[in-house]
Amino acid sequence: MPRTRPILIASDLSHNADRAMVRALQLSHSIGHPLVALNVIHEEPLWWVLKSGDLDPDELRRDLLREAIAQLRDQVRRGARQLSIDPPEVDIHARLGHTAPQVAEIGKTRDCGLVVIGAHGRHAVRDWFLGTTVEKIVRESEVPVLVAKSDPVRAYRHVVVAVDFSAPSAAALEAALAWAPKARFTLVHAYETWFETYIDETTYERIRREQEAALHERLREFAAAAGVTSDQAPDYRVIAGHPGTAVTEAAVDARADLTVCGTQGATGIRHLMLGSVAQHILRESSRDVMTVLRREGEI
Helix, strand or coil: CCCHHHHHHHHCCHHHHHHHHHHHHHHHHHHCCEEEEEECCCCHHHHHHHHCCCCCHHHHHHHHHHHHHHHHHHHHHHHHHHHCCCCCEEEEEEECHHHHHHHHHHHHHHHCCCCEEECCCCCCCCCCCCCCCCHHHHHHHCCCCCCCCCCCCCCEEEEECCCCHHHHHHHHHHHHHHHHCCEEEEEEEEEEHHHHCCCCCHHHHHHHHHHHHHHHHHHHHHHHHCCCCCHHCEEEEECCHHHHHHHHHHHHCCCCCCEEEEECCCCHHHHHCCCHHHHHHHHCCCCCEEEEEEECCCC
16 A cells, blocks of 8 residues: 555546546545646647737736636536545646646655546547657656546456566556555466467477466566465466557456556657557557556666
8 A cells, every 4th residue: 555645636627537537536535645636727828818918918827727726626526526425625736837747746746646637538549649748647757647538437346457577567566556455456468479480389389388387477476576465366367469459458358447557658769669568558448547657777
């Protein structure tokens, strides 16, 4: 269980942010973490005010910030009603600027342990390119980021964790255990074969069975090191295939309501290689996804 660091909900005040707000409230209520809410207002529209000369831009900024805070309070109240709980005390902020840097700053100054953001649901992020707001938050956040893609009707019941035995996937499993402590867990390791082209079928099947048995044992050891107990009775799955596809399909098969994966947070060409699995899961999953950053060089 993590210490009670706040949960940061980064809301754009849309319907999709309502979904994220409810999930953040549910986690805050069930696990006992305080909640911080943030809305970031982009200043580009103010250019037209400056051009027109009809309004005082400083006054308009103050009005926009006050309105954003009022709307965040309303969003908290609506979310609490949906969960049938009393509206909690929430540390509410409205800022001017660009969303990802402001989320990072608030997350750091308030020592948040989780960032929750909304997404549009299945395939809404298919057309992401490097640099979109959600992806920037996922890549830059130093704490886990939960992308809420489905309506939060209850606490997480079944969590799939992508495991490649790296430091990021260890951090992902630890985060999953912390934020969904009562869920069932499925740990998925995917491997891509190369040797079937060069050997006969009988030999291939023998090598495949031996490899998968070794990987199953390694998964158990990996889980134990992260704090998974036998009482939790996790399911271990070793799948031949592309990791992103294998994890996404395993989550569908398990009817999981959350998939958790690690990411290195690298940039450029290195990011395209290291981040491809997390990126695939984010794009293809129809349910919530949590990414956990472990930067290169960290242990």
